Amino acid sequence: MNEVLPLQMVCEMARNIPCSPWLLPKVTAVVRKEDYSNTELEGLILQDTGLAATVIRIANSAFFNRGRQCETLQDAILRLGRKEVYRLVSSSLAQRWLSAEVKGYGWEPGDLYKHSAAVAIAAQAIAKGRDGFDPEMAYTAGLFHDVGKLALAYSRSDQFDTIRIYQQQSGVSWRQAEHDLLGYDHCDIGGALLEGWQFPVEYIETVCYYSRPQLAAKNERSLVTLVHAAKHLAIMIGTGVGEDGFTTELDAESLTAEGYTSEMLEKFMPEVVTELAKLTGDMK
Amino acid sequence: MNSPAALQQLSNALSGSTKQLIVGVGDWKASKEAGMTIVTYALGSCLGITFYDRVRKIGVLLHIMLPNSKDHEKNHTKRAMFLDTGMEDIIGALAKEGADTRSLEVKVFGGAKVTQADNFFNIGTKNIAAFELLCQQMRFRVLAKEVGGALNRTIRLSLATGEVSLKMPAQPERIL
Numbered sequence: 001m002n003e004v005l006p007l008q009m010v011c012e013m014a015r016n017i018p019c020s021p022w023l024l025p026k027v028t029a030v031v032r033k034e035d036y037s038n039t040e041l042e043g044l045i046l047q048d049t050g051l052a053a054t055v056i057r058i059a060n061s062a063f064f065n066r067g068r069q070c071e072t073l074q075d076a077i078l079r080l081g082r083k084e085v086y087r088l089v090s091s092s093l094a095q096r097w098l099s100a101e102v103k104g105y106g107w108e109p110g111d112l113y114k115h116s117a118a119v120a121i122a123a124q125a126i127a128k129g130r131d132g133f134d135p136e137m138a139y140t141a142g143l144f145h146d147v148g149k150l151a152l153a154y155s156r157s158d159q160f161d162t163i164r165i166y167q168q169q170s171g172v173s174w175r176q177a178e179h180d181l182l183g184y185d186h187c188d189i190g191g192a193l194l195e196g197w198q199f200p201v202e203y204i205e206t207v208c209y210y211s212r213p214q215l216a217a218k219n220e221r222s223l224v225t226l227v228h229a230a231k232h233l234a235i236m237i238g239t240g241v242g243e244d245g246f247t248t249e250l251d252a253e254s255l256t257a258e259g260y261t262s263e264m265l266e267k268f269m270p271e272v273v274t275e276l277a278k279l280t281g282d283m284k
Numbered sequence: 285m286n287s288p289a290a291l292q293q294l295s296n297a298l299s300g301s302t303k304q305l306i307v308g309v310g311d312w313k314a315s316k317e318a319g320m321t322i323v324t325y326a327l328g329s330c331l332g333i334t335f336y337d338r339v340r341k342i343g344v345l346l347h348i349m350l351p352n353s354k355d356h357e358k359n360h361t362k363r364a365m366f367l368d369t370g371m372e373d374i375i376g377a378l379a380k381e382g383a384d385t386r387s388l389e390v391k392v393f394g395g396a397k398v399t400q401a402d403n404f405f406n407i408g409t410k411n412i413a414a415f416e417l418l419c420q421q422m423r424f425r426v427l428a429k430e431v432g433g434a435l436n437r438t439i440r441l442s443l444a445t446g447e448v449s450l451k452m453p454a455q456p457e458r459i460l
Contacts, residue, residue, distance in 0.1 A: 106436075106453050108325075232398075232399060232404070232405055233405075235328060235398050235399075236328055236329045236330075236398050236405055236407055237309060237328065237330070237349065238309065238326045238327060238328035238329070238330055238436070239309065239326065240326070241326055241328060241436060243436070243453045245328075245398070245436065246328070246396065246397075246398050246399075246434040246435070246436065247434070248399075250399040250400060250401045250404055250405070252401045252404050255404065262404045262405055262406070265405070266350065266355075266405075266407060267355070267356060269349055269350060269365075270310070270349070270350070270356055270361040270362075270365050273309050273310050273349065273365065274361070274362070277308065277309075
């Protein structure tokens, strides 16, 4: 093993990756207020010119265009509706970060974003059919669940051969192998990053414990277990799954406690594949 | 050798490049073009099934996700997502091209066990069992079978030879 970097250093290095999703917690805070105005939302989105342009472009796309061009962000928000705007903002910000060209986990370009999008779509689909979940929040939690992997690959890709050999010899999960060798894993890093960006607590819990939902705080455990289920659905589909994917821990006890069965979850697969194809174009 | 297609083929041959079709999840693609390769990436519990008619030089690659279309609602689905309907469509299409299904060279890959738990997400095993049953019924000649295990597989079918190259993480590419 080469010198092991402390967790704080890995997070600090990751902050140098362009396009961090720092704006998302602010947008989340606004849309969670019962009486927020479109002007508040507009003011936040305007802080990121590229994002504002994306929202206007999507509002004028063939799918949303109703024969009149949206000239301003205000028009675009009105046309798309707040839920669609929130989904678009989280997707755009996540895509920029997760599409950074970093080698690791056996990724081909774009793999991390495609897999994250598959988890997000699966989480949203599952949440729609269950009481007590906000499907948009489930989508965003799924989108960001693996954010720590990018940071780890960015700063510690020199360690990946050692992690691979240790994982294969010991038979532990890839996450556990990271933890055994580095003293932290991509979930710890993701949690620290989201905390630094001031993301809401349920997203931080999801990122930290999506692979072991029994460790999540009681209030957040249902969402974390839902993302755990969505993660495994996405692994089965295969799109963008890295070399660590098949070693991801499965917490059958938590899934059963939340009322999930294999047959119930398998039924979401065609929908997830269809929606993912719409979002990412060619599937793989 | 004056047609644009022939010139393109010559140009490909000289440059060593081949054209490529990519098959996504729940999709299939076919070709009769000798310089073509059909590829599908990262098979997990899904199956990648290749069909090759050596006489007519027709190749097909199908990437199915689940064994049985009858267990799923019709919305959100494509027939090629499922083994039963995907195979039905391909056999129909090949028959139209004059292929004899019993002389087809069939190869199958994927069906990985993607989790360690036995009671959750064991779709890979179900896919393999359904494929084997269907092959018995259809009397297919299955020339290669690389299935199961906890492995991610990428396959490429060469239309020139009918060979399939198999790539798995941290392992050298193999030809089957």
